[in-house]
Amino acid sequence: MxxxxxxxxxxxxxxxxxxxxxxxxxxxxxxxxxxxxxxxxxxxxxxxxxxxxxxxxxxATKDDMAAELCVRAFATLVERMCAARVRGAPTIENFERSLRVYVDFGVERPNAYRVAFMIEKSEHGAFLEKTGGRPMIAGLEAFEMFRDIVVEYQAAGLTVLDDPLLITQTLWAGLHGLVSLLIARPEFPWIEREALIAAHIAMLRRGALKA
Amino acid sequence: MxxxxxxxxxxxxxxxxxxxxxxxxxxxxxxxxxxxxxxxxxxxxxxxxxxxxxxxxxxATKDDMAAELCVRAFATLVERMCAARVRGAPTIENFERSLRVYVDFGVERPNAYRVAFMIEKSEHGAFLEKTGGRPMIAGLEAFEMFRDIVVEYQAAGLTVLDDPLLITQTLWAGLHGLVSLLIARPEFPWIEREALIAAHIAMLRRGALKA
DNA sequence: CCCAGCAATCTATCGCTGATAACTTATCAC
DNA sequence: GTGATAAGTTATCAGCGATAGATTGCTGGG
Structure with missing residues (x-):
């Protein structure tokens, strides 16, 4: 018994x-x-x-558990971005929808997002080394998928700038800023979240695409 | 007695x-x-x-030391933003210069920036409580100075949107994204830093100001 | 059936962390 | 001098991630 x-x-x-x-x-x-x-x-x-x-x-370590969870979460992000991509021609609406997929992912999976992009090497000794950089690699896959999307819009002549890598890094930084602040500072006196996200994405779109 | x-x-x-x-x-x-x-x-x-x-x-705690250093660093940020503000009329060039002050500060004082905006409550138990939110408050002062600048441009009819708070939060998130990623992921295959910062700021400006 | 071998899990422990308690010393007011 | 007090010390705490070595329970060969 x-x-x-x-x-x-x-x-x-x-x-x-x-x-x-x-x-x-x-x-x-x-x-x-x-x-x-x-x-x-x-x-x-x-x-x-x-x-x-x-x-x-x-x-092997506690970080390994976080890394494993993170890799899995990013697989779903790539999945979602891929799904959002295939069913849309390069239009302004679809561009914003793609950015929205990224923001939604970060807000819904804050801990995966944290582990991949907000945790620093210096913060716990050698996180990147201990985990073999696997979360980072998973994050980069999402980044590359993102770049592929940008290339489509650039090929269609819709972008203000020509260098897809430059556009992608800039857009990514812009999105990351919103996501990471919403995650790290939920108590900040934000305006209503939905309006903020919409306005932010619209601003990035105006800055990246022509008229 | x-x-x-x-x-x-x-x-x-x-x-x-x-x-x-x-x-x-x-x-x-x-x-x-x-x-x-x-x-x-x-x-x-x-x-x-x-x-x-x-x-x-x-x-009182180790976090208190970090908080003190952070508050001091932010005082210099407010100082710099204030200085950049007084000697400029609301023009596109001066707008970008103001954004640039923020980015330069973050890149130059990464640890102050980290403590104020990148460290999370959940990361060390109760950082915000332990430090009485002083770094946050210092950061908010910088935010308010930033909003004051935005109000100038909005009053001059240069902004795309009307709500200064919305514009400020959106711009701030955009800037924070670049700064925090440069700090947290220095090993990422970024394009040349100066070009990236300039392009990022230009994109935010295009998204926020009229033509 | 029994028992050796093995892998999974346990208890016990290490060196480290941030933080506290209690004791000691230096400097002052009177 | 003589307390009082501020400032330092040593000794210690509980909790952390991680490791070592004993122990349990399953399994295949006889």
Whole structure:
């Protein structure tokens, strides 16, 4: 008989990948609640129903868990941007829709967004090294998809500038600013969010596309 | 009876406020080298030439040191924006110059910028609470100066939109995106920095001002 | 059936962190 | 001198991420 109140009921063999998913589920929930930094490996272990060192059988470091979640999240961003792209000719409306996909992703998946673009190397020793730069690479894939979209509009003669890389980096920075501030400073006296996002995207579009 | 006479400062090696400045100097140097998170209170103490607990006679927490440095840095930002403002009529060139002041500040004082806008509440427990939101308030002062500038251009009929707050928040987000990415992702394959900054500012200007 | 082997999980612990408590010393007022 | 007080110290705390080594439970060969 296994009483749930017993302190150390050894958890059964975790069937490999399933146990790993359980840990990721727990980590995702906690990270989303409190942010990566505020969550300890002991908390993740407790919610996963295993001991804290057992985590290290599945992940080399705590950052690795965040990195894994981040990579997965970015896969969905690329997916969404790709979907938004195929079903639209290069028009102003579709351009803004593409930018909107990016903003929505960041607002909906703040912790994935944080790990990929807002966490700094210097902040925890060597995050980029520890995770092999995998979140960054996943983020770059999204960036390249973004650039491909920009190339379409530039080829159609709709852009103010000619260098697609310059346009893409500038637009990306513009979008990132809004997303990261909304994530990092939710308590700031923002005007109504929907209006702000719409106005921001419209401003970027006016700055990037002709008339 | 308690005499409210001013007490002469009984100072030892570190003459009161001087000691405090020594600590801030050490902290600033270390923070700039490695980033706030990567510096421990023991390192700061060692460079200050005192024991680690002695720091807590001058600062309630480590975050307090960062906050103090941040507030000072922002005072210089407001100063610079103010200076750039008084000597310019509302023209396109002067508008871009104002935006440029902000970007230059962020690039030159990355650690102050980080503490004010890139560090999150969730990242270290309760940074905002612990520091009484002082860095945030200092940042808001800069924001308000920025809004005042925007109001000038709006009053001169140069802006595309009418709501100064909306314009300011949008422009600010656009600028923040570039600054924070340059700070957080220096290893990203950016195009040449000067060209990027100029193009970014020009894009924001096109999006915000009429023709 | 039993038991060796092995992988998964445990308890215990390391060195580090930020922060606090309690003791000591230097400098002042009287 | 003699307390009082400010400023430093040493010793210590709880919590962190991560590691070492003992221990449990499953599994395949006899």
């Amino acid at each position: 296994k009483s749930p109140t017993l302190r150390s009921p050894r958890k059964q063999k975790g069937h490999g990948a399933e146990r790993r998913e359980e840990i990721l589920d727990a980590a995702l929930a906690l990270f989303s609640e409190k942010g990566v930094h505020a969550v300890s490996t002991r908390q993740i272990a407790e919610r996963s129903g295993i001991s804290q060192p057992a985590l290290y059988a599945y992940f | 308690k005499s409210p006479t001013l007490r002469s400062p009984r100072k030892q090696k570190g003459h009161g406020a001087e000691r405090r400045e020594e600590i801030l100097d050490a902290a600033l140097a270390l923070f700039s080298e490695k980033g706030v998170h990567a510096v421990s209170t023991r390192q700061i103490a060692e460079r200050s030439g005192i024991s680690q607990p002695a720091l807590y006679a001058y600062f």
